[in-house]
Amino acid sequence: MVAKTYGSTVSGVDAILITIEVNVGQGTSFYMVGLPDSAVKESQQRVESALKYFGYRMPRQKVVINLAPADIRKEGSAYDLPIAMGILKASEQVVFADLEEYVIMGELSLDGQLRPIKGVLPIAIEARKKGYKGIILPQPNATEASIVNNLDVIGVENLEQAIAFLEGELKITPLVTDTRDIFYNSLEDYEFDFADVQGQENIKRAMEIAATGGHNVIMVGPPGAGKTMLAKRLPSILPPLTLQEALETTKIHSVAGRLGGEASLIAQRPFRSPHHTISDVALVGGGGNPQPGEISLSHNGVLFLDELPEFKRTVLEVMRQPLEERRVTISRAKISVDYPANFMLIASMNPCPCGYYNHPEKECVCGPGVVQRYLNKVSGPLLDRIDLHVEVTPVKFDEMTSTRKAEKSNVIRERVVLGRDRQVERFKEYKDIYCNAMMPSHMVKEVCEINEAGKTLLKTAMERLGLSARAYDRILKVARTIADLSDSENIKVEHLAEAIQYRSLDREGWAG
Known part of the structure; x- marks a missing residue:
């Protein structure tokens, strides 16, 4: 007898539905076809043990399992549950009335318990798009899947519960989440606030400009001047995520397996701060089984690179193209996937190895040429892609001990949102452009017209500073x-x- 169940695989940040066909007939062998990787092939042992634990049996006949489409590589252990259900139906051990109306995913342990899987949100979105009644998956993933409305989300703890539900013997109420309520109630839940920062008004101004226009920033200053403190507070003044942006961001984190068991929609802009020992693959994404990197995990948010010159040069150079195109393409011999990477880059660095070049009080002890060599670790083309270069000076004692309350993030954000609204109105006829930083070169001349006095000032600055066209x-x-x-x-x-x-x-x- 042939039985069909439905699962899914994730390619990039989108899901592709997989049909799992199980045929039990005469013979004694077990075959799995359809480009399964080692983890999928090993499901035979996990499924057999889980079936025996609940009193079922693995057929002692010829079992052929086909994962279609056969030209797409299937990876991971999330096919255990649909394979087990298909085997039970094909061997006529159980009768399922509406097995084919559900997308089923889950990894089985040897005692039949279900372990959580990655990429649930795009799978649920695809299931709804294809018209399935619901999705059956491990209980810890149910909250994440319930973000998708008009889809029955059935969370189960083990194989036995899944069987009982599909047989009609166990009633499980589909999990329903008010996505909009969660989203709008979480928009203001920021851990850090600019009110905590005393002084540094010029840096706050630069951050406000960066947030309004979506510009990249590099802060240069001595240790302890507050660079990291300021960077961590930038997401709190960025415009709130739209519901569409929140879904995009949550999908990426779902694919990467970065959502917790009770995680739902990501309502705050992400802030990622990788260590300077990170590899280029970890930063932009990739690997044998392509996964999103840090630049994609910071999509719609902020990527903070602390101590920029300490990063390997190759790591920094791979960011150049994503910074321009706002997406990264991972190409392999048999597969090519796109990950969105629309992020704001915030970098910080000391002005020299000792950290005190141009310091108002402390003396720099670096030798001749050392400062220039240190700055040269960051390439010119990368610096050209960073709009604002900001010098951070130490906070004075009077400012640190001042009782005057600093401006709160929500007050700054109001100005940022007004400025961003003007840009949205300006670019409403253009697709994928909604802030000034995203303007292509040909649009700059049209949008950023300046008068003769401005041209004279800019010409002088270009000549004296030796600035590039970018x-x-x-x-x-x-x-x-x-x-x-x-x-x-x-x-x-x-x-x-x-x-x-x-x-x-x-x-x-x-730099001397």
């Missing part, structure tokens, strides 16, 4: 953002002047 575009984009914050229709000279000062690393003699 840096020219960055200055205009930042100036456009400053104008948006000022509710100005046109870019004025003062907006350009402020934008130019955020190119610290381009200044002559900065």
